[in-house]
Amino acid sequence: MGSQGGFYQSKEFLDLVKSIGEARSKAEEDRIVLSEIETLKRRISEPDTPKRKMKEYIIRLVYVEMLGHDASFGYIHAVKMTHDDTLLVKRTGYLAVTLFLNEDHDLIILIVNTIQKDLKSDNYLVVCVALNAVCKLINEETIPAVLPQIVELLAHPKEAVRKKAIMALHRFYQKSPSSVSHLVSNFRKRLCDNDPGVMGATLCPLFDLITNDVNSYKDLVISFVSILKQVAERRLPKAYDYHQMPAPFIQIKLLKILALLGSGDKQASENMYTVVGDIFRKCDSSSNIGNAVLYECICCVSSIYPNPKLLESAADAISRFLKSDSHNLKYMGIDALGRLIKISPEIAEQHQLAVIDCLEDPDDTLKRKTFELLYKMTKSTNVEVIVDRMIDYMISINDNHYKTEIASRCVELAEQFAPSNQWFIQTMNKVFEHAGDLVNIKVAHNLMRLIAEGFGEDDNTADSQLRSSAVESYLYILGEPKLPSVFLQVICWVLGEYGTADGKYSASYITGKLCDVAEAYSNDETVKAYAVTALMKIYAFEIAAGRMVDMLPECHSLMEEFLASHSTDLQQRAYELQAVIGLDAHAVESIMPSDASCEDIEVDKALSFLNGYIQESIEKGAQPYIPESERSGMLNISNFRNQDHHEASSHGLRFEAYELPKQTVQARIPPASLASTELVPVPEPVYPRESYQTTTVPSVSSDAASTELKLRLDGVQKKWGRQTHFPSTSTSNSTSQKTVNGITQVDGSNTANSRTRETYDSRKQVEISPEKQKLAASLFGGPSKTEKKSATGHKSSKPSSHMVKSHAPKSSMEVASEKTSPVQQPPDLLDFGEPTVKSTAPSLDPFKDLEGLLEPTTQVSSAVNHSSTAAVTKSPDIMGLYTETPAGAHHKDSDILSGLSNSPMTNMVGGTTTMQVAQTSKSPNLKDSLEKDALVRQMGVTPSSQNPNLFKDLLG
């Protein structure tokens, strides 16, 4: 087999692999592997095994362990091999220990010494191998042992070593930031390494460092921008090209870093606009990696201070992703859309159909990503459709982890945006029914409270309607065969509390149902307890109302069972029930008042109501009560009676209760600072805040009801309005919610927006089925008249969503096939051949023209940046240094590089000037507008007399 290269393996190993491959069962495979382990054990411990053999045994051991068998007996031999002088044996030893051992293993101590020695080796291959091991095996305690050598290696003549040394240092930083905190400046230095590969490697630790502390690295913005610019202009050696893209991996890392540095920093962001815009233009969207760079650009644009031009490019790129045939690109498009809608919410609308397609896609990953997007864009106008969809999906999956997540999201959205209580109850019923055992128990308690408290307004009819509908729905649901325990608890509680309240159902009917529940779920003690208590309430209400209680026979037998139950809780409840039934109406009414579950219970802690009784008894000659503490140690209580009585009163028995622990009220209100640091004031309740949320729900939904018609039009702007990049007003959860739902502001973008909507509408009418339109409208708050009608009331929008559910899959398929034809062919990922990529030599390079312009400003800029660090001032020289590297073929680049020899910082100053020039030179650019035209046509829109404004909108 000619493919084996130098990594020689013996025939024995081949045989092993082969026999394992041919094993017909897991047991057979295990048998083969176990016998292999026996052989290895024997051979490895033979005294003078030749090194070459030994090496192979260790490889076989690694292989055996990968198959899941214990190979720990060989660890020590692997460690021994690392001590060997021969590089190859040493390599194998290191490979094995990095795979076998974790950093805290006892044997590591035996390796540290070897690593130290190897790091000093003259052979750079040995050093590299040792560095590999360092990354994996050195833990916090052993870092100091190798740190000095690693730092030395940062200046090693071989770039491969420098690269790995940086990675090792990065690894140390990840494991114990404090141990290398004094060495962080080395990363800055290495950013200016002569070798672009080393520079690229340095970006990894810098990314981590900047993630943790943005502000200390703001001075590097200029350097990063200039590096990125030079990379994008193909100034790196050809070897860095990948699929005709100039060093895309480095570009992506740099874009990630810029996104961090520019986030919320207008000044820093302004430096980036030009280069990011450049990359947008140059990116080749026909290759996978080109799209990766594009995606990273979108992420960067949505993270830095917004720039309208870039946002436009980002929106274009997103629409290309979403229209692609490739699921991967659709996925990235949905993800990117989720990022961009935070800044410019209006772009979601133009992609509504693509989003719906993704929702109906057979690809689970894509579906989930789309739900994530929908979750982000939920508002009171589309909550019903989105939550319905989520629940449908939740029912269809088996993955408990995701089921839990989506269930809690449904609950969260329902609590936050519920348009009506009835809808809320129905939604919760569905969630409980299908994921009841997965949701938090607090959700159940919350639901009970909502039903009990109602809207929190003085509208009793609405409350009782809510309860009646809850009771009705629960009685219906009880017909289902298997319900989750949590849900049953809610059902029992509500039936007990409100089952007979509206007089629609007789007590015997409700009690019968409750008995059924207790019997059907006889192994669930909690449910049974809830059922008994519910029974007790029903009977108590009956007695209090003066009706005769006629206990059902099944109820009798149930009680008999519970009275003898092993569970003391059940027993007690059953006895209580018995006792209550025996009382008269008056007493029952005071112990079990109807609909009083949320009344505050006043506790007379001093038991003052007993005073009369006590007095009476004492007068009759009874002994007064002596507290236990005073009783102890007294031999004859009666002798000291009088004295004692006196003492007791003088001591002052503490009748008043201890002070209640002060509740920290503040904890319930989300701190204002937290809310204002959010990019967009979207209230996102978490569980600890639940109680707070439910109380606000009623008011919010009533708000929504009163201003509903307006909301359809303005909800979008309100939530993601442009000015929200720095949300200064939202101080607490409740205010931000109000702003979302209540106030309707009219701003400039409104009119523009409605215009775009019109055009999209006209497009929709041409090719989209009505079901889909409806779905889109309810999701995105679409504006056409028919849609509005269907969306104004929950009652009427409900059927529409149901209809979509049943018809949509078919229609979407048709639409998809119609639409997809003009989209370009995505790269075939399974294709082994070199993908054919059109060479995209930049036809016009604005920077080239500018370089002459920038010359005079040099002096000013160097003065301005006088204070910047060595790293900064040095960075623009990087490319000059690259010319010295022997690796690349530079003959082509040399003339460009000579132009680069102008002194530091030109690029920075160029930033703003370039922008202006680029903008002015852009408008007459025929090519751009032609491209746009093509794009528009690709999107399936043809200009006609119906939509004369179309091109105006799209082309600006």
Place this chain on the structure above:
Amino acid sequence: MIKAVMVMNTQGKPRLAKFFDFLPVEKQQELIRRVFGVLCSRPENVSNFIEAESIFGPDSRLVYNHFATLYFVVVFDSSENELVMLDLIQLLVQQTLERCFKNVCELDIVFNYSKIHTILDEIILGGQVLETRSTEIMRAVEEISKLEAATNAISFIPKSASSWLSR
């Protein structure tokens, strides 16, 4: 950060597993099994991405690619980009393995277990992408191949190495 690279065949047999944070063998086996369970239930012509939080814990994603009888899987966190990881698999398979072994197949990977590890070590170090130039990767690997070939008793010079020598 990249958390793991796995290669397994379409029957679920692991062919290579590299976890960049140490995991005990049993845990590795379990993860491989669960990943395979998800992979083999994926329909054709869908995306190459999978939400992996239920398998690998919070903030983890998974990208896979299917070549002939093998699945190549990369697990990583949100600091990486899915499409880049997909290209990393391409880089590994098409630009590197394909050059090392003409028409790379499952057997090549099994028989050259340690070589694949060497290649991976060149590309990814400590969970970070270190090198993406296939020429560099090839050079580093061939340097070692050459050494090995020189020390082996039965030495034959493979095609790739001979081209390296003639340079």
